[in-house]
Amino acid sequence: MQKQYNWGIIGAGGIANVFATDLKLLPGARLHAIASRSAERAEAFAQKHHIPVSYGSWEEMAADPDVDIVYVATLHPYHFENTLSCLKAGKAVLCEKPITMNSRELKVLVDTARENGVFLMEALWTRFLPSVLKVLEIAESGELGALYDIYADFGERMEYDPDHRMYDLAQGGGALLDIGIYPVFLALLMAGIPERIEAIAGFSENGVDQRCNMILEHNQHVVSSLNCTVLADSPVEATLVFEKGWIRMESWWLTPGPITIHRPGREPEFMEFTNMSPDGVPGQGKGYQYEAAEVMRCLDEGLTESPLLPLDFSRKLTGTLDRIRKICGIRYPQDDQDPRDH
Ligand SMILES: NC(=O)c1ccc[n+]([C@@H]2O[C@H](COP(=O)([O-])OP(=O)(O)OC[C@H]3O[C@@H](n4cnc5c(N)ncnc54)[C@H](OP(=O)(O)O)[C@@H]3O)[C@@H](O)[C@H]2O)c1
Secondary structure, three states: OOOOEEEEEEOOOHHHHHHHHHHOOOOOEEEEEEEOOOHHHHHHHHHHHOOOEEEOOOHHHHHOOOOOEEEEOOOHHHHHHHHHHHHHOOOEEEEEOOOOOOHHHHHHHHHHHHHHOOOEEEEOHHHHOHHHHHHHHHHHHOOOOOEEEEEEEEEOOOOOOOOOHHHOHHHOOOHHHHHHHHHHHHHHHHHOOEEEEEEEEEEOOOOOEEEEEEEEEEHHHOEEEEEEEOOOOOOOOEEEEEOOEEEEEOOOOOOOOOEEEEOOOOOOEEEOOOOEOOOOOEOOOOOOHHHHHHHHHHHHOOOOOOOOOOHHHHHHHHHHHHHHHHHHOOOOHHHHOOHHHO
16 A cells, blocks of 8 residues: 655745645645744645645744655745754655755755755756656667757846845845756756856846856766846756757756757657656646655655755755855855854
8 A cells, every 4th residue: 555644844935835736646645734934824825735734833843743754845045944953853854946055054954864864855856857857868878979068048037126035145045046056957967066167147236146157067078058047038948969969958948848859860859748647647737746756755665865866966066056156256144154053
């Protein structure tokens, strides 16, 4: 019989709503509790998603003995404290991206998870999408030869508004950590940690990065050309150029979508991937069910990390974002704090 897991969610905001809807597709998942700073918001979220327990503080989630897995869906600066409290209470955690503000915070979380033997994974949902699994399969098969170049962008226009989280440094605002993380993630997934980085950023009048253009030189001569911006909508495409062809991950590449494989002398091969529920019903969900299913698969198998997205990958990703930020002068209050003082 399939094991049932009780999920809790911390943060009753935008992405929590989407995730909660997708979680209902998984028969092994039971949405048990929601925690918000506001009891009213928690209660409204609970009613909307038929969740039996709602808490008016984040801290109560860690204390609930019935919760097996916590999805941390607060803003980036709060990921550290929310995740740490749950790990200390022995709960498995799936934490939204970026998992922490910097590598120092992440080290504390990784050490805590490993010392306590508790599962932890960054919620980089793109890693588990069928399109990305297919791209990796083709790349690893060697049929297209060596990988040479990676191009990836993520641009989404967001009007300047110093009250919005995107334009507030105290709330982790800025393009790189919010959306630039996706192109950097793809580059690391395909080509590993970069040996050399060149990067430039542009800032809003209150000092938040609005755009960042990056060149990453990986080993074996792979070069990634990446950019993110909140100044304009961009194609949001990714192209992987190999010795014997290229793969285009079509627009909004980081979400469930089609890819096209171009081979010399042949018609391009267009591949579509329909979201499926676990029982094979097509057209279901927004694609967040795959990462949630991976957490439960790992727990079924007694794993404390996902082999597809291990903590060492998150450390490489966070470390690369730290390096890019240093080159561009993107700083947050957390960079001047010792996370152990929390
Ligand atoms: N995987 C994806 O596709 C995806 C998409 C969007 C966002 N995200 C990530 O998910 C996280 C949440 O993003 P979101 O768009 O859902 O954000 P959001 O709706 O603006 O806020 C999420 C939660 O953060 C807390 N929060 C908001 N403003 C706060 C403040 N001023 N001080 C303290 N807490 C505050 C609130 O928790 P309470 O309810 O407890 O008050 C809120 O419900 C971010 O880290 C983002 O990077 C991921």
